[in-house]
Amino acid sequence: MIAESQSGRYAKPTSHPRQMRVNSTRTGRGAYLFTLKLSAAGFGRVRLVALGPEASSGSVAPRRWHITIWKAGPVGDTPSLSVIIPIYNTERYLRECLESVLAQTLRGIEVVCVNDGSTDSSLSIMREYEARDPRVRVVDKPNGGYGHSVNRGLCEARGEYVAVVEPDDFIDAHMYEDLMAAACLADGTAADVVKSAYWNYYDVEGEPPHIEAPNLMNCMPAEQFRFTAHTHWEVLYHHPSIWSAIYRRAFLEERGIRMIEPKGAGWADNPFFFETLLQARSIVWVPAAYYYYRQTNPDSSSNLKDFHLPFDRLRDIRTLFDRLDERDPHVLICLYNRVFSYVNSVIGEFGFPESDPEIMGRIREEFAAIDQDVLYSAKRGIQRERLAYYEDVMGITRSRVPEHEPVEHPSVSIIVPMKDARPLLWDTFKSVMAQDLESFEVVCVDCASTDRSYAVACDAASSDGRFRVVPCDSGGIAQGCNAGIDAARGEFVYVLLPGMEMPEGFLASIVLALDEHPDASCSVFAKSPRFIGDFLPKGSRCAAMNSEGNLCALMLADGGVLGASSKLFRKAFLDEQGIRFDARETEEGLLFSLKALRGADAVLVQRKARIDDERLHLQERGRKDAGERFAARMDMLDALEAYVSAIGDEEAVRAFRCCAVSQLDRDVHLYCSTADGEEVFQRVLEALKGRFGLAHQGGMYFLNQGAYRHLQRAALMGYQQFVQRELMLASNNVIELRNRNRSIKDSGSYRFGRAVSKMARKMLPKSVIAKVKKG
Numbered sequence: 001m002i003a004e005s006q007s008g009r010y011a012k013p014t015s016h017p018r019q020m021r022v023n024s025t026r027t028g029r030g031a032y033l034f035t036l037k038l039s040a041a042g043f044g045r046v047r048l049v050a051l052g053p054e055a056s057s058g059s060v061a062p063r064r065w066h067i068t069i070w071k072a073g074p075v076g077d078t079p080s081l082s083v084i085i086p087i088y089n090t091e092r093y094l095r096e097c098l099e100s101v102l103a104q105t106l107r108g109i110e111v112v113c114v115n116d117g118s119t120d121s122s123l124s125i126m127r128e129y130e131a132r133d134p135r136v137r138v139v140d141k142p143n144g145g146y147g148h149s150v151n152r153g154l155c156e157a158r159g160e161y162v163a164v165v166e167p168d169d170f171i172d173a174h175m176y177e178d179l180m181a182a183a184c185l186a187d188g189t190a191a192d193v194v195k196s197a198y199w200n201y202y203d204v205e206g207e208p209p210h211i212e213a214p215n216l217m218n219c220m221p222a223e224q225f226r227f228t229a230h231t232h233w234e235v236l237y238h239h240p241s242i243w244s245a246i247y248r249r250a251f252l253e254e255r256g257i258r259m260i261e262p263k264g265a266g267w268a269d270n271p272f273f274f275e276t277l278l279q280a281r282s283i284v285w286v287p288a289a290y291y292y293y294r295q296t297n298p299d300s301s302s303n304l305k306d307f308h309l310p311f312d313r314l315r316d317i318r319t320l321f322d323r324l325d326e327r328d329p330h331v332l333i334c335l336y337n338r339v340f341s342y343v344n345s346v347i348g349e350f351g352f353p354e355s356d357p358e359i360m361g362r363i364r365e366e367f368a369a370i371d372q373d374v375l376y377s378a379k380r381g382i383q384r385e386r387l388a389y390y391e392d393v394m395g396i397t398r399s400r401v402p403e404h405e406p407v408e409h410p411s412v413s414i415i416v417p418m419k420d421a422r423p424l425l426w427d428t429f430k431s432v433m434a435q436d437l438e439s440f441e442v443v444c445v446d447c448a449s450t451d452r453s454y455a456v457a458c459d460a461a462s463s464d465g466r467f468r469v470v471p472c473d474s475g476g477i478a479q480g481c482n483a484g485i486d487a488a489r490g491e492f493v494y495v496l497l498p499g500m501e502m503p504e505g506f507l508a509s510i511v512l513a514l515d516e517h518p519d520a521s522c523s524v525f526a527k528s529p530r531f532i533g534d535f536l537p538k539g540s541r542c543a544a545m546n547s548e549g550n551l552c553a554l555m556l557a558d559g560g561v562l563g564a565s566s567k568l569f570r571k572a573f574l575d576e577q578g579i580r581f582d583a584r585e586t587e588e589g590l591l592f593s594l595k596a597l598r599g600a601d602a603v604l605v606q607r608k609a610r611i612d613d614e615r616l617h618l619q620e621r622g623r624k625d626a627g628e629r630f631a632a633r634m635d636m637l638d639a640l641e642a643y644v645s646a647i648g649d650e651e652a653v654r655a656f657r658c659c660a661v662s663q664l665d666r667d668v669h670l671y672c673s674t675a676d677g678e679e680v681f682q683r684v685l686e687a688l689k690g691r692f693g694l695a696h697q698g699g700m701y702f703l704n705q706g707a708y709r710h711l712q713r714a715a716l717m718g719y720q721q722f723v724q725r726e727l728m729l730a731s732n733n734v735i736e737l738r739n740r741n742r743s744i745k746d747s748g749s750y751r752f753g754r755a756v757s758k759m760a761r762k763m764l765p766k767s768v769i770a771k772v773k774k775g
Contacts, residue, residue, distance in 0.1 A: 079110040079135075081176055081246065082162045084153030086146055087126065088116040090167040093297070094125050100170035102133055106177035111136045112153045117143030122167075147259035147268030154249075154258065160190075161246045168297045169201070169243065175290035179246045182224060182284045191226070192251040192280035195235065198244040198291035211292065214239060222287050229277040229331065235285070236334035240273035244291040247276060255279050260316055262309075270313040270338075271320055278324060278331070307352045310342035311362040318369055332371065333378045339366045340386040347451065354422070354451035360393075367394055385423060392452070397426055398459040402433065406465030410441040412511050413488030413571070414496050417445050417472075417480035417587060418453040421498035425456045431501035433464060437508040442467045443487050447480035453498075478581035481564070481589065485574060493571050495564040497587050510568050513542045513606055520544050521573040521600035525566045526557045526607050542606040547597050552655040554597050555590075556662070557605065564589030569596060584639040586632050590659055591640045598652065630667055630680045634687070637663065660687070665707035668714060685715050 083101050087094065101111055113126045113136060123140060130136045139156055141149075150164060161183065165171060179194045197220070199211040216238040229236060252258075257275050259268045277283060304310070317335060326332070343363050347354045354360065367390055375382065375390075382390075391397045414432060418425065432442055444457035444467060454469065461467035470487050472480040485493055492511060496502070514523045523542070547554060557566070565588070574580070577599045581592045597603060637660055644652040668684045717725065744750055 079159040080108045080161065081106060081110075081180060082153075082157035082159030082249070083109060083111045083176070084150055084157060084162060084164050085111065085113050085167055086116060086149030086153065086164070087113055087118060087122050087167045088143065088146075088149070089118045089120045089122060091118075091120045091122050091125060093168040093170075093294070094122055096170050097165060097167045098125075098129050098136075100173070101165055102129070102135065103173045104171075104176050105174050106180055109135060109176065110157075110159060112156050113138045114149040114153045114156075115140045116145070116149045117141065145261055145263045145266055145268070147261040147266065147272075150259045150268070150272075151261065154252065157249060160249060161194075162249050162252070163246045164243045165291075166243055168294050170292050172290035172292075176246065178288065178290070179286060182286050183246065183248070185226065185282060185284070189282065190248055191282045191284045192248050193245055193276055193283045194286060195245040195277075195283060196286040196291070197289035198241055198293050199289050201292040201294050201296075203294070203296055213289075214241075214293075216241065217287075217289060220285055220287065224284065224286050226282055226284050228280065228283060230328055232285075233328075233330045233334055235283075236274070236277065236331060237337055240269045241291075241293070242269045242273050242276070243293075245276075251280065252276075262312065267309050267313045271316045274317055274335075275320055275324075278320075278326060304345065304350045307346050307350070307359055308362075310346060311366065314339055314342060314366055329374045329378065332374050333382075336370050336375055337382060339370070340382060340390070343389075344386065355449070355454075360452075363393060388426060389423070392422075392426060392456060392459075395459075398463065401460060401463035404433075404464045404466055407439055407441055409439070410466070410490040411437070411439040411515075412441075412492040412494055412507065412568070413484075413490035414440060414442045414494050414507075415445065415481060415484030415488065416442060416457075416496050416498060417447055417477045417484060418449055418457060418498060419447040419477055419480070420449045420451045420453060422449070422451040422453045422456055424499035425453060425460075427501055428496065428498050429456075429460050429467075431503075432496070432507075434504065435502060435507040436505060437511060440466060440507060441488075441490060443470055443484045444468065445470045445472050445480040445484040445487075447472050447477055448474075476583065477587045478583055478585040478589075481581045481587075481592075485571070485580065488571055491571060493569045493574065494567075495589065497565055500565060510606060514568055514570070514604055517542075517544050517602070517604045520602045520604035522567050522569045522596055523604035523606055524554055524557045524597075525568075526605055542604055544602045544604050547600050547603050549651065550603075551594075551597060551649075551651050552658055554603055554605070555594060555655040555659055563593045567593060567596070573600070582636075582639050582643075584635045586636045588636075588663075590636065590663070591643055594640065594643070594652065594655065594659075598647075598649075630676070630683065633663060633667060634683065637687075661707045661711060665710045668711070681714070684711070 085097065085101070090097075098111070098113075111133075113130070115123045115126060115138060123138075126136070126138045130138045137156065139152060141152060144152075153164075154162060161180065163176065163179075175196070179196060183191045183194050185191055197217040198214065200214050201209065201211050203209040216235065219234055219238070225232075255275075257272070257279065259272045260266075262268055317338075320326075321332075321335065343366065346352050346359065347363075352359055370390070375387075388397070416425075416428065429442070432440075442460075442464075444461070446454040446457065446469065454471075457467065457469045461469050468487070470483055472483040474480075481495055484495075492514060494507075494510070510523060510525065514520060517523075545554075574596070577595075579592065579595050579599060581589055585591055640656050640659070644656045664684045664687060668681055672681060
């Protein structure tokens with residue numbers, strides 16, 4: 001038998017069949033894959049794939065074979081795989097990386113270490129391994145960046161396949177043997193690209209290392225299969241991860257594929273990722289994860305320092321798409337998803353100011369290149385928040401705002417303090433615009449935002465004359481609320497935080513109720529009726545009550561956490577009493593509320609007027625500055641404590657302590673899973689035990705027993721147990737939601753709606769579908 005290798009050369013078969021080990025694997029529909037490992041004749045691995053009708057019939061002895069043999073001869077022979085390692089100042093991780101590459105079970109590899117002008121000891125480490133192992137070759141060159149180093153490695157590579165390993169990462173010993181085995185296809189050809197899963201690797205100092213599965217691993221099939229980027233485009237949605245693959249070198253040469261060469265790391269792998277996968281005639285997916293992608297290197301290119309990088313790479317990718325004349329809508333959606341992801345990284349994850357004209361110009365450039373028909377007709381759509389941002393930047397949302405004349409004498413002024421609140425504003429504004437009360441104004445106060453909050457408010461005001469935009473250069477939310485109250489022209493004042501949404505008819509109901517009780521200075525919306533149920537006549541939706549003796553119940557009527565946003569105030573009352581937000585207050589305005597309730601002769605309590613603040617809570621859970629936010633809340637509680645101590649009112653002290661319990665209970669649940677979660681947890685326990693004297697009071701002292709018991713349990717459990725319990729409860733909630741979702745999908749009305757929608761998609765032109773989605 002003569003065996004043909006993938007490179008076209010012939011090799012003699014082994015003359016020692018007794019020393020040949022055979023492993024067979026069923027590859028699908030009767031075909032069998034045989035992998036032979038020989039210990040004689042210098043052969044490292046032989047691969048046989050059964051072909052022909054005999055194979056498909058299930059025979060284990062087919063007459064036709066495709067046989068591939070990789071020879072593990074001397075290093076001077078042509079290697080089967082070249083591993084390129086571009087290295088710049090990674091002495092801390094380099095040995096671990098090199099050891100993992102040299103420990104590969106695949107024989108006949110070469111390791112091309114490209115030194116990119118390192119100034120640390122990286123080069124001496126490379127030379128050490130070069131002297132020790134003949135498979136290692138060192139290429140020393142001046143600094144030219146990541147892309148330049150990889151390209152130099154490609155020029156030096158001699159292997160049939162090439163791979164890239166980044167020097168701060170490491171790999172499993174079986175990675176390249178398995179990927180090379182998958183490269184041989186059943187039709188006798190070789191795959192252009194073999195792509196595998198990988199692990200996100202975390203090794204924080206003082207903690208045991210751990211790994212996490214990236215989205216790619218969860219979204220790709222769990223079995224090995226062959227595809228192209230146009231038949232299975234899921235892979236294009238995810239991290240480039242060019243290092244979790246091998247590439248046929250002849251394919252790269254034929255297509256002229258090389259990396260771009262920006263200075264530094266420069267995210268040069270992005271265009272390379274798209275070009276290799278879009279041009280590959282055959283890609284093999286291997287679901288196993290071999291590559292450990294380190295997430296904790298502070299010098300990694302994933303830690304963005306220059307906002308130009310992602311925008312430059314997106315421009316390069318668009319140029320590539322134009323050159324390849326890529327018009328597949330599924331592939332375009334993958335590109336658009338990357339555009340939104342990188343924009344979100346720049347202004348969200350890495351915190352570059354959205355108000356920077358250059359940044360906004362680059363965002364608009366990318367958004368302008370998006371084909372709206374493709375975007376809106378996509379079966380797999382873009383996330384709702386990202387699509388809303390696109391519509392905002394491109395003026396689509398503004399065009400949907402109904403025109404309205406200004407109101408000269410509004411009955412109520414809605415104060416919206418804005419501090420980097422752009423993602424939340426339009427939904428809040430739309431809920432206000434939908435109110436059936438005509439006589440109102442919206443005073444949007446920009447508190448020195450660095451995002452597009454001011455621009456969004458101006459867009460709303462340009463069409464709806466009831467909106468006004470007031471700048472507040474002092475920057476704080478408390479100062480912004482005060483500026484809004486000073487600028488208010490309405491008889492009543494209401495503070496609406498971005499992220500809160502007014503239910504239908506909400507504004508008319510709260511204004512009408514307070515208007516009918518002229519003796520009441522403000523009204524409270526009872527979210528927790530159990531605290532004020534005794535004061536409301538049976539069947540009544542509202543009633544006026546004296547604040548004296550009822551201060552604690554009134555402060556807890558909204559749950560003790562919403563403050564000003566659960567109350568409507570008469571503007572004249574606030575001005576006469578000189579009631580304004582304290583400089584140390586957070587947006588909740590608890591001290592502001594307490595002052596107003598103490599100063600009011602009568603307070604109107606409304607049973608069923610509730611504001612929707614779920615979105616605001618979700619936003620808080622996702623914040624990265626949880627520690628700073630919590631510190632600000634503690635300062636606010638300090639100010640509240642100082643106030644109640646100064647007035648010497650025991651009832652006010654009790655109201656303060658009950659509100660403190662509610663605040664601490666909310667914060668420990670909101671922030672426990674954030675990066676600052678443990679710090680927040682410990683500070684909550686400190687406050688519970690002594691700072692506010694909470695531990696010195698009996699359980700019955702607190703009207704809000706539920707919140708107090710939560711904190712007691714947290715103190716006994718400790719942080720780790722508490723987080724585990726929260727995760728378990730969240731998991732149970734997810735299971736419950738899935739079960740509800742499954743019940744909905746099993747319903748006849750849902751199936752009927754899906755059938756109608758599917759029929760409409762087939763019958764209607766894509767442009768019509770896009771217009772429907774666009775609204």
